[in-house]
Amino acid sequence: MSEVRVEESTHLDDTDAAAVLALAGRAAETDGVGAVSEAFRLALTSPRASVTHLLAYAGQSGPVGYAARDGAGSAELVVDPASRRHGVGRALLRALLDGGATGVWAHGDLPAARALAASEGLVPTRELHHMSRALSAADREDPPLPEGFSVRPFEPGRDEQAWLEVNGLAFASHPEQGSLTLEDLRDRMGQDWFDPAGFLLVEDTTVSDEDGTHPLAAFHWTKREPGTRPRPGPARDGDEGAGTSGEVYVVGVHPAYQGRGLAGPLTQLGTAHLARQGADTVELYVDGDNPRALATYRRQGFEDATLHVVHGRPPAP
Ligand SMILES: CC(C)(COP(=O)(O)OP(=O)(O)OC[C@H]1O[C@@H](n2cnc3c(N)ncnc32)[C@H](O)[C@@H]1OP(=O)(O)O)[C@@H](O)C(=O)NCCC(=O)NCCS
Structure with missing residues (x-):
């Protein structure tokens, strides 16, 4: 060559x-x-x-x-x-x-x-776990949220700034996710897979400003690439898009609302949405240095699928 x-x-x-x-x-x-x-x-x-x-x-x-x-x-x-x-x-x-x-x-x-x-x-400096789990009919039900919280879908044109703020705070120490800009968000909203119905916002209904807006406490943005992985066997009636895999795209909790039991139900809200859409598998990515998130997902039945590693210069002695 x-x-x-x-x-x-x-x-x-x-x-x-x-x-x-x-x-x-x-x-x-x-x-x-x-x-x-x-x-x-x-x-x-x-x-x-x-x-x-x-x-x-x-x-x-x-x-x-x-x-x-x-x-x-x-x-x-x-x-x-x-x-x-x-x-x-x-x-x-x-x-x-x-x-x-x-x-x-x-x-x-x-x-x-x-x-x-x-x-x-170079040496490994970061590990990102790709995890997955199967979805069944039992996953279709929304979980109850802790008292004082409610869920609604993202509304384009209204929720961008509030979401960027909570995303930045929730991922302050996360190199890529925490620095997403309005342009980055709009890029993703312009993709074929984007569906506001699967971008779930959890609000604190105990607080509202004069126009009745509640503060955004947490979010679960799901992603479903249509028709990616056909499920073996016949399609089930009413299962539009059955056999595809869905993704827990980004889950974030505002730091002021962390430690209040939102993580588990927040994860299930997204998996329930994906299950109702006919997805038979759900996957996600989580950093190896985020033991709380890893534990949340393992408790919910997620298992390691693939490991992604960042290589960099070894730290100076
Ligand atoms: C990893 C990758 C980029 C290597 O590209 P490449 O052009 O084949 O690599 P090079 O020819 O420059 O190899 C350089 C050295 O890497 C090591 N290496 C590369 N491929 C290897 C293999 N299959 N097995 C063992 N050693 C290997 C060897 O030390 C090699 O030196 P040598 O050929 O003199 O023994 C390529 O396999 C690839 O695109 N993989 C998928 C993407 C990926 O993993 N990217 C992350 C890179 S950090």
């Missing part, structure tokens, strides 16, 4: 964006897990000043590898399965680190990623 060349840019044209998506698709098929997560995938077609794209070439053909880095130093990288073990991954990883990346995601914690990262002196 010819010498590897890495080109950086903050904007990809349509041809490059399509080539990267195709490459990432081939890799996901080979690896059994996607290497490019949602935030970076959105930045391929809707440019973000904070995201730098790195395309690796070997010879005259299209890209053989892709990497991206955001303003916070988070990065991802993927090499076309047909071009692996020729130094493309190492060249991209070095370019990412030289450009200021502090953490590189290895989705699925694959042996090749572990070996590459270790060979460049």
